[in-house]
Amino acid sequence: MPTPVIELINVSCKFISPEGKITHALREMSLCVNEGDFCAIVGPTGCGKSTTLGMITSLSPPSTGLVKVFGKPVAGIDPNIGFVFQTDAVFPWKNVIDNIAIGPIYRGKNAAEAKKMAADWVRRVGLAGFEHHYPHQLSGGMRKRVALAQTFINEPKILLMDEPFAALDVQTRALMQGELLSLWSELKASVIFVTHDIEEAIALADRVVVLSKGPGTVKSSYDIPLARPRDVSEARYSEQFIHLSKQIWHDLKNEVQI
Amino acid sequence: MNIFSATNSSGSASEEERQAIAKAVNRRRLVIFLRIGLAVVTLTTWELAVKYGLIDPFFFSRPSDIYTQLAVWLTEGTAQGPLWRELLVTMEETVIGFFIGSLLGIFCGIALGRNKLAGDVFSIYIKIANAIPRVVLGSIFIIIFGLGMGSKVALAVVMVFFVVFGNAFQGVREADRNLIANAYILGANKRQVTFSVVIPSALTWILASLHVSFGFALVGAVVGEFLGSRHGIGLLIATAQGTFNAAGVFAAMIVLAVVALAAEYLLTALEDRLLKWRPVQFAEHGM
Numbered sequence: 360m361p362t363p364v365i366e367l368i369n370v371s372c373k374f375i376s377p378e379g380k381i382t383h384a385l386r387e388m389s390l391c392v393n394e395g396d397f398c399a400i401v402g403p404t405g406c407g408k409s410t411t412l413g414m415i416t417s418l419s420p421p422s423t424g425l426v427k428v429f430g431k432p433v434a435g436i437d438p439n440i441g442f443v444f445q446t447d448a449v450f451p452w453k454n455v456i457d458n459i460a461i462g463p464i465y466r467g468k469n470a471a472e473a474k475k476m477a478a479d480w481v482r483r484v485g486l487a488g489f490e491h492h493y494p495h496q497l498s499g500g501m502r503k504r505v506a507l508a509q510t511f512i513n514e515p516k517i518l519l520m521d522e523p524f525a526a527l528d529v530q531t532r533a534l535m536q537g538e539l540l541s542l543w544s545e546l547k548a549s550v551i552f553v554t555h556d557i558e559e560a561i562a563l564a565d566r567v568v569v570l571s572k573g574p575g576t577v578k579s580s581y582d583i584p585l586a587r588p589r590d591v592s593e594a595r596y597s598e599q600f601i602h603l604s605k606q607i608w609h610d611l612k613n614e615v616q617i
Numbered sequence: 618m619n620i621f622s623a624t625n626s627s628g629s630a631s632e633e634e635r636q637a638i639a640k641a642v643n644r645r646r647l648v649i650f651l652r653i654g655l656a657v658v659t660l661t662t663w664e665l666a667v668k669y670g671l672i673d674p675f676f677f678s679r680p681s682d683i684y685t686q687l688a689v690w691l692t693e694g695t696a697q698g699p700l701w702r703e704l705l706v707t708m709e710e711t712v713i714g715f716f717i718g719s720l721l722g723i724f725c726g727i728a729l730g731r732n733k734l735a736g737d738v739f740s741i742y743i744k745i746a747n748a749i750p751r752v753v754l755g756s757i758f759i760i761i762f763g764l765g766m767g768s769k770v771a772l773a774v775v776m777v778f779f780v781v782f783g784n785a786f787q788g789v790r791e792a793d794r795n796l797i798a799n800a801y802i803l804g805a806n807k808r809q810v811t812f813s814v815v816i817p818s819a820l821t822w823i824l825a826s827l828h829v830s831f832g833f834a835l836v837g838a839v840v841g842e843f844l845g846s847r848h849g850i851g852l853l854i855a856t857a858q859g860t861f862n863a864a865g866v867f868a869a870m871i872v873l874a875v876v877a878l879a880a881e882y883l884l885t886a887l888e889d890r891l892l893k894w895r896p897v898q899f900a901e902h903g904m
């Protein structure tokens with residue numbers, strides 16, 4: 360019997376601007392992610408994917424409905440959650456290694472120990488030699504890798520990722536996807552992975568959830584029966600993969616057309 | 618063969634580099650030359666205009682008189698005592714006022730900026746306080762603190778405080794929401810967010826305000842002395858004014874300008890040190 364780790368029960372989310380204009384971002388959405396599941400979310404732009412992740416972290420609470428994490432309604436930021444933001448969120452006044460070490464330092468580790476952990480992660484995300492560079496001296500893809508290391512170093516039990524690989528080149532992306540999968544199986548983390556790339560979603564996830572166009576709600580959900588461990592770069596040529604990809608693409612296309 | 622072509626290509630590259638360097642050096646020389654030239658032309662025109670009766674030295678003095686006045690102050694001292702002692706008094710008032718004012722401003726700005734409700738309530742009063750000509754308070758301070766150093770320091774503090782406070786407050790309010798959210802997710806508590814995210818991002822604003830506010834502190838001290846004191850450059854100006862000595866006023870102005878420039882230089886150095894993480898184009902200064 361799998362235990363649900365993240366549950367969204369009938370949540371709706373509205374943003375009210377200071378002038379009183381209401382944006383309906385999510386409508387009656389329900390989603391359940393079990394322990395150890397890798398769930399990918401795809402959907403047209405502006406359908407509320409980032410908003411969904413924000414609700415799980417408690418950064419932007421829902422207007423109605425209930426969000427539960429580890430079986431309890433969310434109240435405050437759970438230390439077991441890691442969140443890779445869609446926009447650049449590394450600290451511009453800290454160099455690479457200090458940026459990565461900040462999580463453990465916040466959590467009470469002493470600086471020397473945190474730096475040692477960070478040095479390991481610098482290597483794992485392929486930034487060796489750039490330890491003392493500031494973010495403005497890095498490329499966009501390198502900054503993204505700093506953000507990934509910053510999140511992974513905390514070994515989160517729930518990993519929320521908002522288009523984390525969108526800025527990376529194909530090779531680095533494949534590398535990071537492989538790294539993510541091995542990390543995921545190592546940490547036994549539950550993942551929600553937002554992406555625009557259907558193939559990426561299928562290659563990585565156990566389940567792909569398609570959201571309807573904004574205000575978003577779950578349109579359809581596909582279990583991905585591809586065998587684990589997967590080779591991300593090989594998986595995409597199998598018959599099954601192509602079939603799934605066509606189905607999801609069809610669903611999405613209907614949403615994007617007006 | 619290989620080595621040969623390698624040295625050859627690096628030789629031509631360094632030739633290009635040398636040309637680029639020479640060009641940069643020449644430009645720098647040109648700028649310095651033009652700067653000095655402009656000063657010489659201006660001063661000469663002024664001197665000649667006085668000589669040929671185009672402007673009245675009684676009101677506008679002339680470079681040679683100002684120079685003489687400065688020389689007299691430096692060698693024989695002023696009516697109140699040696700120049701360096703007068704300057705020291707003014708500097709002391711300025712620097713003490715600057716430090717107290719900016720520390721208070723930074724502290725209050727960050728504390729209020731971090732508190733949303735207090736910030737919303739007070740932000741309007743900050744605007745009002747910034748709009749009031751605070752120099753007027755100098756008279757009140759002289760009534761309260763007397764002719765000594767206290768009244769000048771108080772005026773300098775008031776001049777500096779609101780500028781730094783406003784900037785620190787704004788800087789805190791403008792801190793990137795994303796970075797703050799990221800810090801919370803990574804495990805920071807509110808205090809850690811304040812010190813590791815909010816203050817560093819407000820620092821750009823705060824340092825920018827320190828540039829302006831040193832000048833304000835100087836104005837506060839000098840105006841305070843002007844209104845009533847026993848020592849200081851401000852009194853020197855007031856005395857010169859009383860005796861219709863325009864050269865004295867200009868000479869005092871030059872002394873103050875030198876001080877302000879030195880302070881500006883130190884603050885720029887501090888800023889470059891603290892903000893070395895910024896992209897170069899933002900860290901450049903006109904000086």
Ligand SMILES: Nc1ncnc2c1ncn2[C@@H]1O[C@H](COP(=O)(O)OP(=O)(O)OP(=O)(O)O)[C@@H](O)[C@H]1O
Nearest residue numbers: 374382383384403404405406407408409410411573
């Ligand atoms: N803070 C906010 N205030 C007002 N409206 C908002 C806010 N954040 C998001 N929205 C609105 O909510 C809707 C969903 O936004 P969201 O960022 O969740 O989209 P998304 O699915 O992540 O899109 P993308 O794929 O482009 O990142 C959009 O219409 C957006 O305008």
Ligand SMILES: [Mg+2]
Nearest residue numbers: 408409445521
């Ligand atoms: Mg988004």
